[in-house]
Amino acid sequence: MRSVAVVGIGKTAFGAFPDRDLRSLAVEAVTHAVEDANVPTERVEAFYLGNFAGPSFVGQNHLAPYVGTAAGFNSIPCTRIEDACASSGSAFFHAWQSVAAGVYDVVVAAGVEKMTSQTTPRVTEILAGAGDMAGEGRAGATFPALFAMIARRHMHQYGTTREQMAAVAVKNHANGAKNPQAHMRKVITIEQALAGKPISEPLTVYDCSLISDGAAAVVLVPLEMAARFNSRFARVLAVAQTSDYVALDQKDDITVFPSVKSAGEKAYKMAGLGPRDVEVAELHDCFTIAEIVASEDLGFVEKGKGGPFAAEACSAITGPLPINTSGGLKSKGHPVGATGVGQICDITMQLRGDAGERQVRRHRIGLAQNLGGSGATCVVSILGAA
Amino acid sequence: MPDSIESSASQGGTVYTETVIFSPPEQYAADAPYQIAIIDIEGGGRHTVRVLGKQESDRARIGDRVTFVEERDGVRYYRKAAT
Numbered sequence: 001m002r003s004v005a006v007v008g009i010g011k012t013a014f015g016a017f018p019d020r021d022l023r024s025l026a027v028e029a030v031t032h033a034v035e036d037a038n039v040p041t042e043r044v045e046a047f048y049l050g051n052f053a054g055p056s057f058v059g060q061n062h063l064a065p066y067v068g069t070a071a072g073f074n075s076i077p078c079t080r081i082e083d084a085c086a087s088s089g090s091a092f093f094h095a096w097q098s099v100a101a102g103v104y105d106v107v108v109a110a111g112v113e114k115m116t117s118q119t120t121p122r123v124t125e126i127l128a129g130a131g132d133m134a135g136e137g138r139a140g141a142t143f144p145a146l147f148a149m150i151a152r153r154h155m156h157q158y159g160t161t162r163e164q165m166a167a168v169a170v171k172n173h174a175n176g177a178k179n180p181q182a183h184m185r186k187v188i189t190i191e192q193a194l195a196g197k198p199i200s201e202p203l204t205v206y207d208c209s210l211i212s213d214g215a216a217a218v219v220l221v222p223l224e225m226a227a228r229f230n231s232r233f234a235r236v237l238a239v240a241q242t243s244d245y246v247a248l249d250q251k252d253d254i255t256v257f258p259s260v261k262s263a264g265e266k267a268y269k270m271a272g273l274g275p276r277d278v279e280v281a282e283l284h285d286c287f288t289i290a291e292i293v294a295s296e297d298l299g300f301v302e303k304g305k306g307g308p309f310a311a312e313a314c315s316a317i318t319g320p321l322p323i324n325t326s327g328g329l330k331s332k333g334h335p336v337g338a339t340g341v342g343q344i345c346d347i348t349m350q351l352r353g354d355a356g357e358r359q360v361r362r363h364r365i366g367l368a369q370n371l372g373g374s375g376a377t378c379v380v381s382i383l384g385a386a
Numbered sequence: 387m388p389d390s391i392e393s394s395a396s397q398g399g400t401v402y403t404e405t406v407i408f409s410p411p412e413q414y415a416a417d418a419p420y421q422i423a424i425i426d427i428e429g430g431g432r433h434t435v436r437v438l439g440k441q442e443s444d445r446a447r448i449g450d451r452v453t454f455v456e457e458r459d460g461v462r463y464y465r466k467a468a469t
Contacts, residue, residue: 119412120409121409121410121412122412124409124410124411124412125411125412125413134460135433135434136422136434138459138460138461139422139434139435139436139462140411140414140420140422140436140461141407141422141434142407142409142410142411144407144409145405145407145422149404149405149422149423149424150403152404152448153402153403156448197408198406198408199408199409200405200406200408200409201405201406201408202405203405247434248424248434249433250432254403254424
Protein backbone atom coordinates (compact mmCIF):
# COMPACT_ATOMS: atom_id res chain seq x y z
CA MET A 1 0.00 0.00 0.00
CA ARG A 2 1.30 3.47 -0.90
CA SER A 3 1.48 6.41 1.47
CA VAL A 4 -0.88 9.21 0.43
CA ALA A 5 -0.89 13.00 0.81
CA VAL A 6 -3.46 15.79 0.61
CA VAL A 7 -1.98 18.35 -1.81
CA GLY A 8 -4.95 20.64 -2.25
CA ILE A 9 -7.89 21.88 -0.19
CA GLY A 10 -10.86 24.01 -1.16
CA LYS A 11 -13.98 25.11 0.69
CA THR A 12 -16.87 27.42 0.12
CA ALA A 13 -18.06 29.44 3.08
CA PHE A 14 -20.78 27.53 4.95
CA GLY A 15 -24.08 29.37 5.39
CA ALA A 16 -27.49 30.06 3.88
CA PHE A 17 -27.02 31.02 0.25
CA PRO A 18 -30.41 31.44 -1.45
CA ASP A 19 -28.76 32.54 -4.71
CA ARG A 20 -26.42 29.52 -5.00
CA ASP A 21 -27.32 26.07 -6.28
CA LEU A 22 -25.75 22.75 -5.28
CA ARG A 23 -23.61 22.46 -8.39
CA SER A 24 -22.08 25.92 -8.20
CA LEU A 25 -21.11 25.37 -4.56
CA ALA A 26 -19.46 22.02 -5.34
CA VAL A 27 -17.64 23.39 -8.39
CA GLU A 28 -16.32 26.34 -6.37
CA ALA A 29 -14.82 24.00 -3.76
CA VAL A 30 -13.34 21.61 -6.34
CA THR A 31 -11.87 24.51 -8.33
CA HIS A 32 -10.19 25.93 -5.21
CA ALA A 33 -8.79 22.49 -4.32
CA VAL A 34 -7.26 21.73 -7.73
CA GLU A 35 -5.84 25.27 -7.91
CA ASP A 36 -4.36 24.90 -4.43
CA ALA A 37 -2.83 21.58 -5.54
CA ASN A 38 -1.48 23.05 -8.81
CA VAL A 39 -3.21 20.17 -10.60
CA PRO A 40 -4.66 20.72 -14.06
CA THR A 41 -8.20 19.28 -14.11
CA GLU A 42 -7.24 16.87 -16.92
CA ARG A 43 -4.79 15.18 -14.56
CA VAL A 44 -7.62 14.13 -12.19
CA GLU A 45 -8.32 10.41 -12.65
CA ALA A 46 -11.31 9.83 -10.36
CA PHE A 47 -13.89 11.90 -8.47
CA TYR A 48 -15.76 10.83 -5.34
CA LEU A 49 -18.57 13.11 -4.19
CA GLY A 50 -20.15 12.80 -0.76
CA ASN A 51 -23.77 13.93 -0.62
CA PHE A 52 -26.49 12.88 1.80
CA ALA A 53 -29.81 13.92 0.30
CA GLY A 54 -29.50 15.98 -2.89
CA PRO A 55 -32.50 14.18 -4.37
CA SER A 56 -34.67 15.21 -1.37
CA PHE A 57 -33.22 18.67 -0.75
CA VAL A 58 -32.97 19.89 -4.36
CA GLY A 59 -34.59 17.17 -6.50
CA GLN A 60 -31.38 16.23 -8.32
CA ASN A 61 -29.94 12.76 -8.67
CA HIS A 62 -26.83 11.51 -10.51
CA LEU A 63 -24.86 14.20 -8.75
CA ALA A 64 -21.25 13.10 -9.28
CA PRO A 65 -21.09 13.47 -13.08
CA TYR A 66 -23.46 16.47 -12.76
CA VAL A 67 -20.83 18.22 -10.63
CA GLY A 68 -17.76 16.54 -12.19
CA THR A 69 -18.39 17.66 -15.76
CA ALA A 70 -19.08 21.21 -14.57
CA ALA A 71 -15.75 21.13 -12.72
CA GLY A 72 -13.95 20.15 -15.92
CA PHE A 73 -13.55 16.40 -15.42
CA ASN A 74 -14.06 14.38 -18.59
CA SER A 75 -14.48 10.64 -19.06
CA ILE A 76 -13.33 9.75 -15.55
CA PRO A 77 -15.27 7.72 -12.97
CA CYS A 78 -17.48 10.12 -11.01
CA THR A 79 -19.18 8.44 -8.05
CA ARG A 80 -21.56 9.76 -5.42
CA ILE A 81 -21.22 8.28 -1.95
CA GLU A 82 -23.99 8.43 0.64
CA ASP A 83 -23.34 7.54 4.27
CA ALA A 84 -25.59 10.08 5.95
CA CYS A 85 -23.57 12.82 7.69
CA ALA A 86 -20.40 10.82 7.02
CA SER A 87 -20.93 10.89 3.25
CA SER A 88 -17.83 12.88 2.41
CA GLY A 89 -15.74 11.24 5.13
CA SER A 90 -16.58 8.07 3.25
CA ALA A 91 -15.74 9.76 -0.08
CA PHE A 92 -12.35 10.68 1.40
CA PHE A 93 -11.87 7.06 2.60
CA HIS A 94 -12.63 5.66 -0.86
CA ALA A 95 -10.46 8.23 -2.64
CA TRP A 96 -7.60 7.46 -0.25
CA GLN A 97 -8.03 3.71 -0.85
CA SER A 98 -7.83 4.12 -4.61
CA VAL A 99 -4.58 6.11 -4.39
CA ALA A 100 -3.08 3.90 -1.67
CA ALA A 101 -3.88 0.80 -3.72
CA GLY A 102 -2.10 2.25 -6.73
CA VAL A 103 -5.19 2.39 -8.92
CA TYR A 104 -4.95 6.16 -9.47
CA ASP A 105 -2.37 8.89 -8.83
CA VAL A 106 -4.59 11.98 -8.71
CA VAL A 107 -8.04 11.77 -7.12
CA VAL A 108 -10.49 14.42 -5.88
CA ALA A 109 -12.76 13.76 -2.89
CA ALA A 110 -15.47 16.32 -2.27
CA GLY A 111 -18.74 16.82 -0.44
CA VAL A 112 -21.71 19.11 -0.90
CA GLU A 113 -25.14 19.77 0.57
CA LYS A 114 -27.72 22.43 -0.24
CA MET A 115 -30.21 22.39 2.64
CA THR A 116 -31.60 25.85 3.23
CA SER A 117 -34.12 25.93 0.39
CA GLN A 118 -36.39 23.67 2.50
CA THR A 119 -38.37 24.54 5.64
CA THR A 120 -36.99 23.36 9.02
CA PRO A 121 -39.78 20.73 9.49
CA ARG A 122 -39.03 19.35 6.00
CA VAL A 123 -35.24 19.34 6.69
CA THR A 124 -35.98 17.57 9.99
CA GLU A 125 -37.95 14.93 8.11
CA ILE A 126 -35.24 14.41 5.47
CA LEU A 127 -32.53 14.13 8.14
CA ALA A 128 -34.64 11.57 10.03
CA GLY A 129 -34.12 9.32 7.01
CA ALA A 130 -30.57 8.72 8.25
CA GLY A 131 -32.17 6.72 11.07
CA ASP A 132 -34.33 3.60 10.97
CA MET A 133 -37.54 4.87 9.37
CA ALA A 134 -39.53 1.70 10.07
CA GLY A 135 -38.80 1.89 13.80
CA GLU A 136 -37.58 5.05 15.54
CA GLY A 137 -38.51 7.27 12.57
CA ARG A 138 -42.12 6.06 12.52
CA ALA A 139 -42.37 6.64 16.27
CA GLY A 140 -41.54 10.28 15.58
CA ALA A 141 -37.82 10.38 16.42
CA THR A 142 -35.97 13.30 14.89
CA PHE A 143 -32.17 13.51 14.85
CA PRO A 144 -32.13 15.95 17.74
CA ALA A 145 -34.38 13.46 19.58
CA LEU A 146 -31.95 10.57 19.07
CA PHE A 147 -29.07 12.63 20.43
CA ALA A 148 -31.29 14.01 23.20
CA MET A 149 -31.90 10.41 24.30
CA ILE A 150 -28.14 9.76 24.19
CA ALA A 151 -27.64 12.92 26.30
CA ARG A 152 -30.28 11.85 28.84
CA ARG A 153 -28.60 8.49 29.25
CA HIS A 154 -25.12 10.04 29.47
CA MET A 155 -26.39 12.44 32.16
CA HIS A 156 -27.97 9.49 34.00
CA GLN A 157 -24.92 7.21 33.87
CA TYR A 158 -22.07 9.70 34.29
CA GLY A 159 -23.58 12.80 35.85
CA THR A 160 -22.98 14.90 32.73
CA THR A 161 -24.74 18.25 33.04
CA ARG A 162 -26.50 20.64 30.69
CA GLU A 163 -23.88 23.23 31.66
CA GLN A 164 -21.12 20.93 30.40
CA MET A 165 -22.93 20.45 27.10
CA ALA A 166 -23.46 24.22 26.88
CA ALA A 167 -19.70 24.65 27.38
CA VAL A 168 -19.14 22.77 24.11
CA ALA A 169 -21.46 25.19 22.31
CA VAL A 170 -19.83 28.24 23.89
CA LYS A 171 -16.33 27.04 22.90
CA ASN A 172 -17.30 26.16 19.34
CA HIS A 173 -19.09 29.47 18.85
CA ALA A 174 -16.03 31.32 20.21
CA ASN A 175 -13.89 29.50 17.63
CA GLY A 176 -16.36 29.91 14.78
CA ALA A 177 -16.63 33.64 15.46
CA LYS A 178 -12.98 33.86 14.35
CA ASN A 179 -13.51 31.73 11.22
CA PRO A 180 -14.32 33.91 8.18
CA GLN A 181 -15.96 30.88 6.47
CA ALA A 182 -18.23 29.95 9.40
CA HIS A 183 -22.03 30.07 9.14
CA MET A 184 -22.81 31.63 12.54
CA ARG A 185 -19.97 33.90 13.64
CA LYS A 186 -21.51 34.73 16.98
CA VAL A 187 -20.04 34.45 20.47
CA ILE A 188 -22.56 33.04 22.96
CA THR A 189 -22.62 32.64 26.75
CA ILE A 190 -23.45 29.60 28.89
CA GLU A 191 -26.61 31.41 30.07
CA GLN A 192 -27.78 31.98 26.48
CA ALA A 193 -27.11 28.36 25.55
CA LEU A 194 -29.05 27.06 28.55
CA ALA A 195 -31.99 29.39 27.92
CA GLY A 196 -32.20 28.54 24.21
CA LYS A 197 -35.43 27.41 22.61
CA PRO A 198 -36.05 23.73 23.47
CA ILE A 199 -35.68 21.45 20.43
CA SER A 200 -35.77 18.03 22.05
CA GLU A 201 -35.25 17.94 25.81
CA PRO A 202 -32.61 18.35 27.20
CA LEU A 203 -31.22 19.89 23.98
CA THR A 204 -31.85 23.52 23.16
CA VAL A 205 -31.26 25.15 19.82
CA TYR A 206 -27.70 25.92 21.01
CA ASP A 207 -26.94 22.20 21.42
CA CYS A 208 -27.79 21.57 17.75
CA SER A 209 -25.65 22.11 14.66
CA LEU A 210 -26.84 24.37 11.88
CA ILE A 211 -28.79 23.77 8.69
CA SER A 212 -26.33 25.00 6.08
CA ASP A 213 -25.33 25.11 2.42
CA GLY A 214 -21.72 24.46 1.49
CA ALA A 215 -19.09 22.34 -0.20
CA ALA A 216 -15.53 21.17 0.41
CA ALA A 217 -12.94 19.33 -1.69
CA VAL A 218 -9.44 17.87 -1.40
CA VAL A 219 -6.90 16.47 -3.88
CA LEU A 220 -5.08 13.24 -3.01
CA VAL A 221 -1.85 11.95 -4.60
CA PRO A 222 0.81 9.39 -3.60
CA LEU A 223 3.13 10.86 -0.94
CA GLU A 224 6.17 10.37 -3.18
CA MET A 225 4.60 12.71 -5.77
CA ALA A 226 3.22 15.27 -3.29
CA ALA A 227 6.07 17.79 -3.26
CA ARG A 228 5.94 18.04 -7.05
CA PHE A 229 2.44 19.49 -6.78
CA ASN A 230 2.53 21.41 -3.51
CA SER A 231 5.27 21.63 -0.87
CA ARG A 232 2.56 22.42 1.70
CA PHE A 233 0.97 18.98 1.58
CA ALA A 234 -0.40 16.99 4.53
CA ARG A 235 0.46 13.33 5.05
CA VAL A 236 -2.49 10.98 5.37
CA LEU A 237 -1.29 8.80 8.24
CA ALA A 238 -4.51 6.80 8.54
CA VAL A 239 -8.12 6.61 7.40
CA ALA A 240 -10.51 4.09 8.92
CA GLN A 241 -14.23 3.66 8.29
CA THR A 242 -16.44 1.39 10.39
CA SER A 243 -20.14 0.75 10.89
CA ASP A 244 -22.76 -0.16 13.48
CA TYR A 245 -26.56 -0.45 13.82
CA VAL A 246 -28.62 2.32 12.22
CA ALA A 247 -31.35 2.14 14.89
CA LEU A 248 -30.42 3.48 18.32
CA ASP A 249 -32.66 0.94 20.08
CA GLN A 250 -30.55 -1.96 18.76
CA LYS A 251 -27.55 -0.86 20.80
CA ASP A 252 -26.78 -2.14 24.29
CA ASP A 253 -25.31 1.10 25.62
CA ILE A 254 -26.18 4.27 23.71
CA THR A 255 -23.60 6.35 25.61
CA VAL A 256 -20.90 4.69 23.50
CA PHE A 257 -20.44 4.93 19.74
CA PRO A 258 -18.85 1.52 18.90
CA SER A 259 -18.13 2.77 15.36
CA VAL A 260 -16.12 5.70 16.75
CA LYS A 261 -14.16 3.42 19.06
CA SER A 262 -13.38 0.91 16.31
CA ALA A 263 -12.54 3.52 13.66
CA GLY A 264 -10.33 5.30 16.19
CA GLU A 265 -8.54 2.12 17.21
CA LYS A 266 -7.95 1.12 13.58
CA ALA A 267 -6.70 4.59 12.68
CA TYR A 268 -4.33 4.81 15.68
CA LYS A 269 -2.93 1.39 14.79
CA MET A 270 -2.45 2.29 11.13
CA ALA A 271 -0.72 5.56 12.03
CA GLY A 272 1.36 3.98 14.81
CA LEU A 273 0.04 6.66 17.15
CA GLY A 274 -2.25 6.98 20.16
CA PRO A 275 -4.74 9.56 21.43
CA ARG A 276 -1.99 11.36 23.37
CA ASP A 277 -0.17 12.10 20.10
CA VAL A 278 -3.09 14.08 18.63
CA GLU A 279 -2.43 17.83 18.79
CA VAL A 280 -5.58 19.19 17.15
CA ALA A 281 -8.90 17.54 16.30
CA GLU A 282 -12.11 18.19 14.43
CA LEU A 283 -14.88 16.11 16.03
CA HIS A 284 -18.39 15.62 14.67
CA ASP A 285 -20.38 17.90 16.99
CA CYS A 286 -23.73 17.54 15.23
CA PHE A 287 -24.99 17.98 18.81
CA THR A 288 -22.94 19.09 21.82
CA ILE A 289 -23.29 15.63 23.41
CA ALA A 290 -21.77 14.06 20.28
CA GLU A 291 -18.48 15.95 20.81
CA ILE A 292 -18.46 14.83 24.46
CA VAL A 293 -19.06 11.16 23.56
CA ALA A 294 -16.53 11.23 20.69
CA SER A 295 -13.83 12.74 22.93
CA GLU A 296 -14.32 9.73 25.21
CA ASP A 297 -14.59 7.04 22.53
CA LEU A 298 -11.43 8.30 20.79
CA GLY A 299 -9.54 7.96 24.08
CA PHE A 300 -8.85 11.67 24.65
CA VAL A 301 -10.48 11.34 28.05
CA GLU A 302 -11.80 8.52 30.25
CA LYS A 303 -15.38 7.28 29.59
CA GLY A 304 -17.87 9.55 31.30
CA LYS A 305 -15.41 12.44 31.72
CA GLY A 306 -16.10 14.16 28.40
CA GLY A 307 -18.38 16.71 30.07
CA PRO A 308 -15.84 17.98 32.62
CA PHE A 309 -13.14 17.87 29.89
CA ALA A 310 -15.15 20.40 27.84
CA ALA A 311 -16.24 22.48 30.83
CA GLU A 312 -12.66 22.86 32.06
CA ALA A 313 -11.60 24.32 28.67
CA CYS A 314 -9.25 21.38 27.95
CA SER A 315 -10.46 21.48 24.34
CA ALA A 316 -10.22 25.25 23.83
CA ILE A 317 -7.73 26.60 21.26
CA THR A 318 -5.34 27.37 24.11
CA GLY A 319 -6.06 24.09 25.94
CA PRO A 320 -4.03 20.87 25.93
CA LEU A 321 -6.10 19.36 23.09
CA PRO A 322 -7.89 21.92 20.91
CA ILE A 323 -11.11 20.49 19.44
CA ASN A 324 -13.13 22.09 16.66
CA THR A 325 -10.98 25.16 16.14
CA SER A 326 -13.03 25.72 12.97
CA GLY A 327 -16.15 26.30 15.08
CA GLY A 328 -17.32 22.75 14.46
CA LEU A 329 -20.66 21.82 12.99
CA LYS A 330 -22.21 23.97 15.73
CA SER A 331 -20.88 27.32 14.54
CA LYS A 332 -19.07 26.69 11.24
CA GLY A 333 -22.21 24.96 9.97
CA HIS A 334 -23.22 21.45 8.92
CA PRO A 335 -23.98 21.09 5.22
CA VAL A 336 -24.28 17.37 5.88
CA GLY A 337 -22.57 15.94 2.81
CA ALA A 338 -19.72 18.48 2.94
CA THR A 339 -18.81 18.03 6.59
CA GLY A 340 -16.31 15.13 6.39
CA VAL A 341 -14.10 16.63 3.70
CA GLY A 342 -14.57 20.04 5.32
CA GLN A 343 -12.94 18.64 8.46
CA ILE A 344 -9.97 17.40 6.38
CA CYS A 345 -9.60 20.93 4.96
CA ASP A 346 -9.73 22.43 8.47
CA ILE A 347 -7.12 20.02 9.87
CA THR A 348 -4.86 20.60 6.85
CA MET A 349 -5.08 24.36 7.44
CA GLN A 350 -3.95 23.82 11.03
CA LEU A 351 -1.09 21.52 9.95
CA ARG A 352 0.05 24.14 7.42
CA GLY A 353 -0.08 26.85 10.08
CA ASP A 354 -2.69 28.74 8.06
CA ALA A 355 -5.44 29.00 10.69
CA GLY A 356 -4.78 32.65 11.56
CA GLU A 357 -6.03 33.69 15.00
CA ARG A 358 -7.36 30.15 15.46
CA GLN A 359 -3.91 28.60 14.91
CA VAL A 360 -2.93 26.07 17.57
CA ARG A 361 0.58 26.08 19.02
CA ARG A 362 1.47 22.45 18.28
CA HIS A 363 0.31 21.32 14.85
CA ARG A 364 2.16 18.28 13.61
CA ILE A 365 -0.62 15.67 14.09
CA GLY A 366 -4.34 16.26 13.52
CA LEU A 367 -7.39 14.00 13.70
CA ALA A 368 -10.79 14.30 12.02
CA GLN A 369 -13.82 12.27 13.12
CA ASN A 370 -16.93 12.20 10.90
CA LEU A 371 -20.09 10.48 12.17
CA GLY A 372 -23.04 9.23 10.12
CA GLY A 373 -26.52 9.10 11.65
CA SER A 374 -26.59 8.24 15.34
CA GLY A 375 -23.33 6.33 14.90
CA ALA A 376 -23.97 3.79 12.13
CA THR A 377 -20.97 5.10 10.17
CA CYS A 378 -17.77 6.62 11.43
CA VAL A 379 -14.67 7.74 9.56
CA VAL A 380 -11.55 8.68 11.51
CA SER A 381 -8.63 10.24 9.64
CA ILE A 382 -5.22 11.13 11.06
CA LEU A 383 -3.09 13.63 9.17
CA GLY A 384 0.50 14.74 9.69
CA ALA A 385 2.30 17.92 8.70
CA ALA A 386 4.63 17.80 5.69
CA MET B 387 -45.52 -10.69 12.77
CA PRO B 388 -44.78 -13.76 14.93
CA ASP B 389 -46.99 -14.23 17.99
CA SER B 390 -44.09 -13.95 20.39
CA ILE B 391 -43.23 -10.43 19.22
CA GLU B 392 -46.90 -9.45 19.15
CA SER B 393 -47.36 -10.53 22.75
CA SER B 394 -44.11 -8.96 23.99
CA ALA B 395 -45.16 -5.67 22.39
CA SER B 396 -48.28 -5.50 24.49
CA GLN B 397 -46.37 -6.05 27.73
CA GLY B 398 -45.15 -3.29 29.96
CA GLY B 399 -41.64 -1.94 29.97
CA THR B 400 -39.12 0.26 31.69
CA VAL B 401 -37.84 3.55 30.27
CA TYR B 402 -34.19 3.26 29.18
CA THR B 403 -34.08 6.82 27.88
CA GLU B 404 -36.55 9.46 26.69
CA THR B 405 -37.05 12.91 25.25
CA VAL B 406 -39.83 15.40 24.58
CA ILE B 407 -39.76 16.68 21.00
CA PHE B 408 -40.61 20.36 20.40
CA SER B 409 -39.31 20.57 16.82
CA PRO B 410 -41.11 17.78 14.94
CA PRO B 411 -40.72 16.47 11.42
CA GLU B 412 -43.35 17.77 8.99
CA GLN B 413 -45.31 14.52 9.27
CA TYR B 414 -45.87 14.84 13.03
CA ALA B 415 -46.15 18.62 13.28
CA ALA B 416 -49.66 18.42 14.77
CA ASP B 417 -48.50 16.16 17.63
CA ALA B 418 -45.77 18.43 19.04
CA PRO B 419 -44.70 18.54 21.76
CA TYR B 420 -44.69 14.77 22.17
CA GLN B 421 -42.62 12.29 24.14
CA ILE B 422 -40.76 9.29 22.74
CA ALA B 423 -38.79 6.75 24.71
CA ILE B 424 -36.60 3.73 24.20
CA ILE B 425 -38.02 1.12 26.55
CA ASP B 426 -36.83 -2.25 27.74
CA ILE B 427 -39.82 -4.56 27.24
CA GLU B 428 -40.61 -7.05 29.98
CA GLY B 429 -39.60 -10.42 28.64
CA GLY B 430 -36.88 -8.98 26.44
CA GLY B 431 -36.28 -6.55 23.62
CA ARG B 432 -35.86 -2.81 23.33
CA HIS B 433 -38.14 -0.54 21.30
CA THR B 434 -38.63 3.11 20.43
CA VAL B 435 -42.19 4.07 21.38
CA ARG B 436 -44.47 7.05 21.96
CA VAL B 437 -45.42 7.94 25.51
CA LEU B 438 -48.89 9.48 25.74
CA GLY B 439 -49.93 12.49 27.78
CA LYS B 440 -49.34 16.22 27.78
CA GLN B 441 -49.21 16.96 31.52
CA GLU B 442 -45.95 17.11 33.47
CA SER B 443 -47.27 14.19 35.59
CA ASP B 444 -47.59 12.07 32.41
CA ARG B 445 -43.90 12.50 31.69
CA ALA B 446 -41.99 9.22 31.95
CA ARG B 447 -38.38 9.38 33.10
CA ILE B 448 -35.47 6.92 33.02
CA GLY B 449 -36.38 3.91 35.17
CA ASP B 450 -40.13 4.60 35.16
CA ARG B 451 -42.49 1.76 34.27
CA VAL B 452 -44.78 2.22 31.27
CA THR B 453 -47.82 0.21 30.21
CA PHE B 454 -48.92 -0.63 26.68
CA VAL B 455 -51.92 1.30 25.36
CA GLU B 456 -52.22 0.45 21.67
CA GLU B 457 -50.41 -0.04 18.40
CA ARG B 458 -51.48 2.25 15.59
CA ASP B 459 -49.90 2.60 12.12
CA GLY B 460 -46.92 0.58 13.27
CA VAL B 461 -46.26 2.83 16.28
CA ARG B 462 -46.55 1.51 19.83
CA TYR B 463 -48.14 3.87 22.33
CA TYR B 464 -47.43 3.54 26.03
CA ARG B 465 -48.44 5.44 29.13
CA LYS B 466 -46.54 6.06 32.34
CA ALA B 467 -47.66 3.43 34.88
CA ALA B 468 -49.50 4.62 37.96
CA THR B 469 -47.21 4.51 40.97
